[in-house]
Amino acid sequence: MKHFLAYIPAGYPDLKTTERILLELKNVPITGVEIGVPFSDPVADGPVIQKAYTQALKKKINLKLIFQMLERLDLPYDLYLMSYLNPILNYGEGLSKLKVHLKKAKVKGLILPDLPLVEINNIQLQYPVVLFVAPNTTFKEIPLINKIRPPFVYYIARYGVTGTRNDLAYMDHVIKLRNRIKSPLYVGFGISTPAHVKKVWSSADGVIVGSALVKEMDKVKPAQMPKAVVKKIQNLLNR
Amino acid sequence: MSYFKEFGGQFVPEILMPALDELEKAYKKIRRDKRFWVELNYYLKHYAGRPTPLYFARRLSDKYKARIYLKREDLLHTGAHKINNTIGQILLAKKMGKTRIIAETGAGQHGVATATAAALFGLQCVVYMGEEDMERQKPNVRRMEILGTRVIPVLSGSKTLKDAINESLRDWITNLRTTYYLLGSVVGPHPYPLIVRNFQKIIGEETKKQIKSIEKRMPHYILACVGGGSNSVGIFYPFIGSRVKLIGIQAAGFGLSTGKHAAALLKGRIGYLHGSKTFVLQDQWGQVQTTHSISAGLDYPGVGPEHAFWKKSGKVFYDSIKDNEALDAVFETAQMEGIIPALESAHAIAYLKKLKPKKGSIVVINLSGRGDKDLETIIKELDKEK
Ligand SMILES: Cc1ncc(COP(=O)(O)O)c(C=O)c1O
Numbered sequence: 001m002k003h004f005l006a007y008i009p010a011g012y013p014d015l016k017t018t019e020r021i022l023l024e025l026k027n028v029p030i031t032g033v034e035i036g037v038p039f040s041d042p043v044a045d046g047p048v049i050q051k052a053y054t055q056a057l058k059k060k061i062n063l064k065l066i067f068q069m070l071e072r073l074d075l076p077y078d079l080y081l082m083s084y085l086n087p088i089l090n091y092g093e094g095l096s097k098l099k100v101h102l103k104k105a106k107v108k109g110l111i112l113p114d115l116p117l118v119e120i121n122n123i124q125l126q127y128p129v130v131l132f133v134a135p136n137t138t139f140k141e142i143p144l145i146n147k148i149r150p151p152f153v154y155y156i157a158r159y160g161v162t163g164t165r166n167d168l169a170y171m172d173h174v175i176k177l178r179n180r181i182k183s184p185l186y187v188g189f190g191i192s193t194p195a196h197v198k199k200v201w202s203s204a205d206g207v208i209v210g211s212a213l214v215k216e217m218d219k220v221k222p223a224q225m226p227k228a229v230v231k232k233i234q235n236l237l238n239r
Numbered sequence: 240m241s242y243f244k245e246f247g248g249q250f251v252p253e254i255l256m257p258a259l260d261e262l263e264k265a266y267k268k269i270r271r272d273k274r275f276w277v278e279l280n281y282y283l284k285h286y287a288g289r290p291t292p293l294y295f296a297r298r299l300s301d302k303y304k305a306r307i308y309l310k311r312e313d314l315l316h317t318g319a320h321k322i323n324n325t326i327g328q329i330l331l332a333k334k335m336g337k338t339r340i341i342a343e344t345g346a347g348q349h350g351v352a353t354a355t356a357a358a359l360f361g362l363q364c365v366v367y368m369g370e371e372d373m374e375r376q377k378p379n380v381r382r383m384e385i386l387g388t389r390v391i392p393v394l395s396g397s398k399t400l401k402d403a404i405n406e407s408l409r410d411w412i413t414n415l416r417t418t419y420y421l422l423g424s425v426v427g428p429h430p431y432p433l434i435v436r437n438f439q440k441i442i443g444e445e446t447k448k449q450i451k452s453i454e455k456r457m458p459h460y461i462l463a464c465v466g467g468g469s470n471s472v473g474i475f476y477p478f479i480g481s482r483v484k485l486i487g488i489q490a491a492g493f494g495l496s497t498g499k500h501a502a503a504l505l506k507g508r509i510g511y512l513h514g515s516k517t518f519v520l521q522d523q524w525g526q527v528q529t530t531h532s533i534s535a536g537l538d539y540p541g542v543g544p545e546h547a548f549w550k551k552s553g554k555v556f557y558d559s560i561k562d563n564e565a566l567d568a569v570f571e572t573a574q575m576e577g578i579i580p581a582l583e584s585a586h587a588i589a590y591l592k593k594l595k596p597k598k599g600s601i602v603v604i605n606l607s608g609r610g611d612k613d614l615e616t617i618i619k620e621l622d623k624e625k
Contacts, residue, residue, distance in 0.1 A: 040396060040527040041512065043408045044252045050395050062524040085250055085511040090525030114511065116253045118241075132253035136415075156254055160413040 003152075003206025004029075004197075005186060006213060006233060007082065009036035010069075011061030012052035017222045019069055024226035025077070028233050031206060032078025034111060035070070037063055039084040044113035046163030048211040048218070063091055063101075070105035080130065080151075082111040085123070095124065102127055109151040117141050120148065130154050133177055133185075135170035142180045152184045153177075155204065157191065163211045164192035175203045194238045209236060241429030244552070247544035249428040251408070251514040258415045263430045265335045270437075275330065282326050286359070287316045289323075289441065293449035293603070298575040299588075305596040306454070309578070309606045310446050310474060319581065319608030320442060320470045321352035321423060327438035329356040332419035339414065340364045342421045343407040345372055345400030345466070346536035346583065347379025348608055349423030354388035364388040367406040369399040372535050379612050397529040400539050404513050424467025425543030428514030432543050439473025446603055447477050454601055460484045460594065463605035464586040465504065465557065466536050468543035470607035479554055486594070487546065488586045490532035491559035501530035503542040504550050504557045512541040518550070533562035533616065534582035536608075558593065560586040566620055569610060581608035582616065 006025060010018050018035075025033060038053040038061055045053070063083075070079065081088075081102070088110060091098040102110075109128040117131060131145055134156045145153060155174055158165065171187075178185045187200040188208030192215075200207040216232040217225045241249055249259055269275040283289040291311045300307045312320040325342075332340060340357045343366070344350030350366040357364035366383055370392045373380050383390050396402035404427070411420040425432040425439070450458055461478060463471035465487040475485045492500035500506065503518045510519035512527060520528045520540040532538040549555040560568075565582055568589035573579045580588060584607045596602050610617070 039525075041401060041405055043405050043513075044412070046409070047395075054396065057526060064524075086519070086521065086527070087525035090508065090510050090521060092523040092525070113252050114250045114514070116249060116251060116256050118256065119248055119250055122248060134252075134254035136254065136257045138257075156252075159254065159415060161409045 002201040003031040003184065003186060004237065005032050005034055005080070005206060005208040006030055006229070007034040007036060007208060007210030008229070009038065009049060009052040009056060009214060010066045011038060011056030011059055013055055013222050014059055015061060015065060015069060017225055019073065021226045021229050022073055022075055024230050026075070028230055029237070030077055030233065032080060032108070033075070034080045034082040034208065034210070035066065037066060037081055037083035037087055039087050042084060044161055046161040046211060048214050049162050052214055063087060064093060067101040067105050078108050079106055080109050080111050081107050084114050085112055088112065089123065089125065099127055111154065117144060132156060135159065135173050137177070139180060146182045150183050152186050152206065153181050154208065155185055155187045156189045157187050158189050160189070162189055164215060165190045171199060171203055178204060194236050197236050243545045243548035246515070246517050246547040247429055247432060248516050249514060250511050250516065251428045252412060254412055258411065259428055259430065261335070265331060266430055266434055269331055269334055275334070279327055279330055283323065283441070287322045287326060288314060290445045291315060293446060293453065295453070296576050299572070299591070302575070303591050303596060304598045306599065306601045307591070308450065308458070308601070308603045310442060310603060311606055312442060312470065313578070313580065313584070313606050313609035317348070317352045317355050318611060319348040319352065320439065320473060321349045322355065323441055323473070324423065324435050324438040324469060325349070325352040325356040325421060328421045328434065329360050329362065332362070332421065333360060335419065337417060337419035338363060339418045340421050341367070341407050341410050341418055342423060343367050343400065343403035344423065345369070345403065345538060346534065347372070347376040347383070347612060348536060350388070350390070351379050351382050351386070353421050353423070354383040354386035357388065358386045365410070366390050367393050367403040367410070369393045369397070369403050371398040372400065375535050375616060376612055377615065399529070400535070401527065401541070408513070424469040425472045425545060426467045426513055426515060426541060432515070432545055435469050436472045436476060436545060439469050440476040442470065442473035442605065443475060443477035446474055450601070450603065457481060457483050458603045459600040460486060460596060460602045461605070462486050462488060462587040462590050462594070462602065464488050464537060464583045464607060465542060465546060466539050466583060468546045470605050472543060472545055474605045475555060479549070485555040486590065487555050487557045488590050489557060489559045490534060490537035490586060491561040492531040492533070494561055495559060499531035500559070501532045501538050501540065502559045503540055504546060505559055515541070515544045517541055517544045517547040533565060533620070534586065534613070536581070536583040537586065558590065560589045564589040564592070566617065569617060578606070579610035580606055581610050582613045584608055
């Protein structure tokens with residue numbers, strides 16, 4: 001089976017809309033959702049997601065509100081939180097509460113693009129984290145990755161930040177990495193067409209789509225956003 | 240080691256790691272390469288104007304009943320200490336075979352110093368600058384443009400220095416192979432805090448020699464303003480562990496209790512910003528706060544990790560100065576010494592009033608830059624008072 005993760009920025013344009021999108025996503029065959037936790041300084045993100053975060057923060061969205069929503073919804077698919085180190089490690093309720101809240105919300109793992117492999121043992125976070133690999137990652141990192149056994153490994157498919165784009169390079173490296181990495185390998189950053197999805201699925205275990213969905217949201221009014229996201233996913237899945 | 244005890248590190252996207260490794264390797268190589276330092280010292284001396292004088296400020300000394308010296312970094316080419324670092328890093332970039340230079344700037348001083356060094360060595364240069372800062376520091380924008388640099392306005396986030404750093408990092412992630420990111424302060428992921436410190440410590444090394452030869456002893460105090468922390472690290476570093484009292488002065492803006500300031504070391508919590516674990520001004524939920532200071536160069540919600548370490552270990556004492564106090568110090572220095580200091584540096588000078596040095600004690604103040612770039616801001620403030 002091939003996996004599909006959808007990225008949704010929490011609180012954009014408001015938490016109510018996020019909730020409705022998450023419920024609507026029950027109707028498509030996806031593996032899971034990455035909930036984007038807004039951060040003021042998202043260095044790994046391009047303009048589409050930056051804008052979403054800025055707007056969400058203007059509405060005073062915080063991680064506690066996101067947890068409360070997730071606990072209430074009890075969603076059938078896998079949930080991951082994607083954010084940056086600072087809003088996670090400086091969670092307003094404290095680190096011990098963070099772990100409790102993560103568990104209650106059934107979060108399977110954290111995705112932290114500013115946490116590279118070299119720092120993985122230098123932070124106080126006893127919770128599963130997804131690890132990143134890139135086109136320039138060498139095989140010498142693989143023993144450490146296999147030792148940690150993350151829920152999945154996130155392959156960044158481009159030199160650049162999040163955002164849609166046309167070509168999809170560096171896929172030969174994916175195959176080499178996948179043969180050596182024990183966790184499932186998902187590919188993200190720049191995935192925006194059915195052809196991309198097909199190509200990724202031919203060499204990796206899963207695909208992650210973010211900015212392409214947010215772009216569809218941006219085209220319609222909030223009330224239409226859940227349907228717009230589902231429609232785009234169906235298009236990407238070629239159904 | 241990429242840490243200063245618990246502070247620092249490399250909290251950046253995985254895709255940047257090979258670039259940081261490449262930088263570290265190249266830096267280690269030039270550190271032991273005599274020819275590199277000969278070349279750097281040639282440019283520092285004949286182009287930038289080192290060594291800078293340690294000037295005995297007679298009238299200020301009379302007023303404060305102390306022996307006050309100004310380390311005249313303001314006399315350097317382009318008007319601030321920033322050029323020490325940019326010439327060093329440009330030579331490093333050339334050794335690494337990079338053809339394109341990117342940099343962030345707040346006050347525009349680092350941008351101008353980068354544009355200057357890039358022009359000197361014929362490298363293409365792009366500077367990211369917050370839209371708000373471009374407005375505050377217009378003359379520096381023009382200077383960069385005349386020097387052949389493309390200044391790109393940053394419209395994201397708070398449109399100031401921190402967002403310009405974000406945008407530079409994004410550019411770097413996208414253009415790793417050709418591009419050298421020339422960071423302007425002792426911030427960012429390892430090895431930047433180390434590289435910038437080692438290019439700036441010449442300020443302290445000269446000061447040590449000069450004060451020894453003039454006073455035949457070490458100073459009692461050294462004062463320097465702390466934004467990202469490069470001019471202060473530069474003058475403090477050679478004195479760390481000595482008996483000299485080192486005081487770093489942060490921007491208190493409208494006051495520490497107003498929330499409108501930039502004093503990360505005094506009011507920040509430990510966090511992660513721009514690749515480094517350090518003190519960060521942030522809200523309850525870990526969102527980085529927008530800061531305020533009359534001086535764009537101090538308007539930054541984080542601080543170099545080595546300062547965080549010095550703060551926690553008590554090696555340096557940190558305090559703050561408000562906008563209006565800094566502004567007063569500009570006029571005092573101008574009218575008593577004939578020197579118009581940069582608003583950043585004026586924070587260090589203004590601290591004389593708080594320090595109340597014991598009679599006859601020797602105080603060295605790092606005059607990190609000149610005030611030409613701030614004339615518009617200063618005049619605006621004057622008009623407000625009228
Ligand atoms: C004259 C001057 N002093 C000080 C600073 C603050 O930077 P740092 O703390 O890195 O020395 C700046 C920054 O632009 C500056 O232009």
